[in-house]
Amino acid sequence: MTMTMTRRLAxxxxxxxxxxxxxxxxxxxxxxxxxxxxxxxxxxFITVSSTTSTQDSGLFGHILPLFKARTGIDVRVVSQxxxxxxxxxxxxxxxxxxxxxxxQEVKFVEDGFGLERKPVxxxxxxxxxxxxxxxxxxxxxxxxxxxxxxxxxxAPFVSRGDKSGTHAAELDLWKVANVDLAAKKGxxxxxxxxxxxxxxxxxxxxxxxxxxxxGTWISFKNRGDLTIAVEGDRRLFNxxxxxxxxxxxxPHVKIxxxxxxxxxxxxxxxxxxxxxxxxxxxxxxxxxxxxxxx
Amino acid sequence: xxLAAIFQAAFALVVxxxxxxxxxxxxxxxxxxxxxxxxxxxxxxxxxxxxLARFRGRSVVIVVLNALMGLPPVVxxxxxxxxxxxxxxxxxxxxxxxxxxxxxxxxxxxxxxxxALTRQTVEDLWIEYRDHLRSVGLDGxxxxxxxxxxxxxxxxxxxxxxxxxxxxxxxxxLIVGGNIAGYxxxxxxxxxxxxxxxxxxxxxxxxxxLIALTLAINAVAFGASRIGARxxx
Numbered sequence: 309m310t311m312t313m314t315r316r317l318a319x320x321x322x323x324x325x326x327x328x329x330x331x332x333x334x335x336x337x338x339x340x341x342x343x344x345x346x347x348x349x350x351x352x353f354i355t356v357s358s359t360t361s362t363q364d365s366g367l368f369g370h371i372l373p374l375f376k377a378r379t380g381i382d383v384r385v386v387s388q389x390x391x392x393x394x395x396x397x398x399x400x401x402x403x404x405x406x407x408x409x410x411x412q413e414v415k416f417v418e419d420g421f422g423l424e425r426k427p428v429x430x431x432x433x434x435x436x437x438x439x440x441x442x443x444x445x446x447x448x449x450x451x452x453x454x455x456x457x458x459x460x461x462x463a464p465f466v467s468r469g470d471k472s473g474t475h476a477a478e479l480d481l482w483k484v485a486n487v488d489l490a491a492k493k494g495x496x497x498x499x500x501x502x503x504x505x506x507x508x509x510x511x512x513x514x515x516x517x518x519x520x521x522x523g524t525w526i527s528f529k530n531r532g533d534l535t536i537a538v539e540g541d542r543r544l545f546n547x548x549x550x551x552x553x554x555x556x557x558x559p560h561v562k563i564x565x566x567x568x569x570x571x572x573x574x575x576x577x578x579x580x581x582x583x584x585x586x587x588x589x590x591x592x593x594x595x596x597x598x599x600x601x602x
Numbered sequence: 603x604x605l606a607a608i609f610q611a612a613f614a615l616v617v618x619x620x621x622x623x624x625x626x627x628x629x630x631x632x633x634x635x636x637x638x639x640x641x642x643x644x645x646x647x648x649x650x651x652x653x654l655a656r657f658r659g660r661s662v663v664i665v666v667l668n669a670l671m672g673l674p675p676v677v678x679x680x681x682x683x684x685x686x687x688x689x690x691x692x693x694x695x696x697x698x699x700x701x702x703x704x705x706x707x708x709x710x711x712x713x714x715x716x717x718a719l720t721r722q723t724v725e726d727l728w729i730e731y732r733d734h735l736r737s738v739g740l741d742g743x744x745x746x747x748x749x750x751x752x753x754x755x756x757x758x759x760x761x762x763x764x765x766x767x768x769x770x771x772x773x774x775x776l777i778v779g780g781n782i783a784g785y786x787x788x789x790x791x792x793x794x795x796x797x798x799x800x801x802x803x804x805x806x807x808x809x810x811x812l813i814a815l816t817l818a819i820n821a822v823a824f825g826a827s828r829i830g831a832r833x834x835x
Contacts, residue, residue: 363795384782384785401689401698504798509798529799529801529802560694
């Protein structure tokens with residue numbers, strides 16, 4: 309630890325000195341930091357970019373210790389919206405991406421940034437709304453009809469607006485409902501550009517409807533006046549997939565340990581760990597790696 | 603949400619001594635204190651040199667440094683992120699999403715404060731004692747150690763201002779650290795995370811602990827300067 313801290317200090321100092329030298333003394337070129345040693349030596353770890361839903365729901369806190377116990381590999385999770393998580397993989401800043409927007413995942417692989425996309429698990433989206441139910445959709449099962457009603461009545465609706473998987477799913481559902489958002493957008497449609505939890509907080513504060521993944525909803529603690537308005541529509545299905553970042557594109561990625569994580573997640577042990585994760589007796593995610601075409 | 607729950611959460615955190623919580627506090631302090639230390643080592647001499655030096659464009663440098671005190675943390679974070687990303691110019695160092703990256707970002711935030719406040723302090727002292735210092739043969743760079751020593755209490759406040767900025771910010775460390783559990787999760791990023799999980803009492807409880815820590819560090823600094831003032835006359 310001391311060794312790590314010392315090295316960390318030296319490395320940061322070197323880097324900052326270089327930066328300062330460049331900015332203030334106006335030297336022509338800032339010398340690169342003297343050392344090229346990694347920040348942390350010895351630890352075996354991979355970096356996984358994933359979504360806010362897997363983090364906020366507590367799933368990683370449950371499954372990662374099991375993976376570490378089996379393989380000795382630490383998994384460092386950076387949780388972002390699906391769009392940003394895929395960007396992190398594209399830039400080579402993650403070894404594995406674990407997200408939920410199938411079309412974007414397929415494109416990620418087709419563009420050569422990822423090896424193979426494998427299905428891992430699913431849950432479903434639910435439409436959350438205030439108990440007062442201003443749009444009169446509570447208890448219905450048709451998500452498209454519910455969205456049309458919300459738009460017609462101008463009931464407040466919070467959109468993630470952050471290119472996340474949930475945001476992509478929401479936009480798809482508006483299309484399914486034949487609501488032309490570009491034309492109908494108004495004060496009622498509020499894009500907050502933040503994660504799932506923040507969107508639920510905002511919806512609670514504004515008495516608005518919001519599309520959420522069930523996992524985050526079950527683990528969310530600040531429900532206040534919010535409740536599930538619409539659930540159970542087949543079109544609310546939410547599939548998660550995992551992809552190892554292509555070492556041909558980014559030679560530094562830890563392909564062996566990354567692939568080990570992918571294999572574990574989609575293998576019997578990881579699948580069981582996912583299925584076992586419950587909050588208050590409710591299962592949050594349903595493992596389906598073996599399901600063809602998922 | 604009631605007040606009692608907030609204080610209860612804060613109290614449980616402190617009394618419970620949960621190892622994960624202690625690791626978060628310890629990482630926050632390590633990162634911020636290291637950043638302030640580096641900024642001090644670099645910024646104090648630079649600020650003093652800037653106070654004494656006369657060159658073309660000096661006023662511009664001073665104005666820019668003063669303005670950089672207001673650099674938005676998220677912009678500093680983004681700059682470091684783009685530099686350290688694997689696709690960026692320093693990507694081969696593999697420093698993104700690490701405590702080192704967080705230190706670098708915080709140094710960028712703290713350094714302008716230290717340089718700008720040091721420059722002001724030392725310049726005032728220099729104007730006051732210039733004739734005296736010159737009469738004992740201390741001029742130019744040779745006067746810097748004396749001036750820094752004489753201004754040590756004001757300079758300690760400059761370092762504390764830097765500490766305050768670094769320990770309170772979340773925008774930069776979130777971007778370059780990634781808020782990775784057990785590795786780059788600091789107090790402020792935990793507060794952000796718990797807020798998004800809807801656990802507002804825990805988030806505010808953490809906030810209380812952070813404020814208490816900042817108070818403690820300022821109290822220690824204040825006490826030290828009092829004692830120092832007594833013995834140094």
